[in-house]
Amino acid sequence: xxxxxxxxxxxxxxxxxxxxxxxxxxxxxxxxxxxxxxxxxxxxxxxxxxxxxxxxxxxxxxxxxxxxxxxxxxxxxxxxxxxxxxxxxxxxxxxxxxxxxxxxxxxxxxxxxxxxxxxxxxxxxxxxxxxxxxxxxxxxxxxxxxxxxxxxxxxxxxxxxxxxxxxxxxxxxxxxxxxxxxxxxxxxxxxxxxxxxxxxxxxxxxxxxxxxxxxxxxxxxxxxxxxxxxxxxxxxxxxxxxxxxxxxxx
Numbered sequence: 001x002x003x004x005x006x007x008x009x010x011x012x013x014x015x016x017x018x019x020x021x022x023x024x025x026x027x028x029x030x031x032x033x034x035x036x037x038x039x040x041x042x043x044x045x046x047x048x049x050x051x052x053x054x055x056x057x058x059x060x061x062x063x064x065x066x067x068x069x070x071x072x073x074x075x076x077x078x079x080x081x082x083x084x085x086x087x088x089x090x091x092x093x094x095x096x097x098x099x100x101x102x103x104x105x106x107x108x109x110x111x112x113x114x115x116x117x118x119x120x121x122x123x124x125x126x127x128x129x130x131x132x133x134x135x136x137x138x139x140x141x142x143x144x145x146x147x148x149x150x151x152x153x154x155x156x157x158x159x160x161x162x163x164x165x166x167x168x169x170x171x172x173x174x175x176x177x178x179x180x181x182x183x184x185x186x187x188x189x190x191x192x193x194x195x196x197x198x199x200x201x202x203x204x205x206x207x208x209x210x211x212x213x214x215x216x217x218x219x220x221x222x223x224x225x226x227x228x229x230x231x232x233x234x235x236x237x238x239x240x241x242x243x244x245x246x247x248x249x250x
Contacts, residue, residue, distance in 0.1 A: 027059040044136040045176035045184065049107040057097065057105055065093035100134055103173030109166040113157035113192060121196070123236065124150045125243055126164045135208045136175035144204025144220070146182075148189070149240040151197035151229050159193065178204055179223050186225040197229030199240050 034051045035042045042048050052060075069089035072079050079085045097105060127147030135142055148164055150156075171185045182202050190198050201224045209216050230237050 026063055027056050028063055031056065031060070044104075045174045045180060047104055047108070047174075049105055052105060060105075061093050061097040064097060065089045068092045099173075100132070101174055103170045106170070109163075109170055111159055111163045111167065111192070113159050116152055116154055116156045116158055119154040120152050120158075121154070122151075123239060123243075124152065125240065126150075126161060127244070129165055129168050131168055131172045131202065131204070133172040133178070133181055133204075134175045135206060136177060138208045138212065139175060140207040140211055142172075142178060142204050142206055144202055146185075146200065146202045147240075147244050149197070149199035149230065150189075150193065150195050151236065152193070153196045156195050157193050164189075178202060178206075178221055182223045182225050186227060190227060195228065197231075197233075197236065198225075198227040199230040199237070200225045201241070201244065 031048065031051050032042065035048060038051070040046075040051075066089070069079060072085065072089060077085055079088065125147060126149075128145035129148070131142075131144055131146045133142040134140065146168055148168075152158065167188060168185055171188065172181055174181075176184075182200050186198055186200050189200075201222065203220050203222045205220055209219060226237060230240065
């Protein structure tokens with residue numbers, strides 16, 4: 001079974017859980033203080049599921065709703081008589097906590113791996129996988145395609161096809177920049193599978209360019225990570241890029 005590489009379980013025998021004196025303290029403050037006591041990061045693209053006690057995610061969503069409502073009011077948007085925005089704060093809070101940023105707040109998906117009984121050592125490619133993320137600079141969508149190439153060895157762990165999609169979705173569902181997202185997913189797959197080679201290529205549209213700023217609708221960003229045999233063997237790299245079918249070249 002794959003480990004949750006980014007989990008830090010709460011010690012419920014300590015003062016990590018809410019104490020009576022915490023009543024009235026925002027849940028975000030309680031979670032943040034736990035993370036700081038553990039000397040861990042809580043950057044936008046970090047998973048903090050291990051620091052969230054049962055029931056606190058729902059409390060966090062309520063807190064976010066209140067903050068979003070304040071933002072709408074500061075934008076001079078009538079959230080009382082305008083039927084279109086009356087429940088916007090609630091919808092936005094649910095979207096951030098439960099959907100588009102859930103990779104920050106939910107533990108890693110359970111992924112069963114299998115030993116490489118047949119000692120497979122040929123190139124495997126998964127993709128294109130549709131990925132959705134958000135730029136941490138403006139919280140605008142990043143939407144694109146991801147290809148994963150794996151060169152296993154007899155000691156590698158193999159995972160099911162759908163698990164690549166689940167892991168990609170878990171990592172991508174956070175605010176981040178594309179280059180870091182691809183590298184983090186590569187780390188996760190490499191530690192789990194232990195292949196001889198691993199390659200990831202992601203091509204995406206960035207709405208921070210298309211929706212605002214220069215409003216360039218045609219530009220895409222392509223990021224690649226090559227590990228092990230893919231980095232050392234140009235023939236293998238060319239085979240992977242050719243089989244992707246998008247005209248990429250080594």
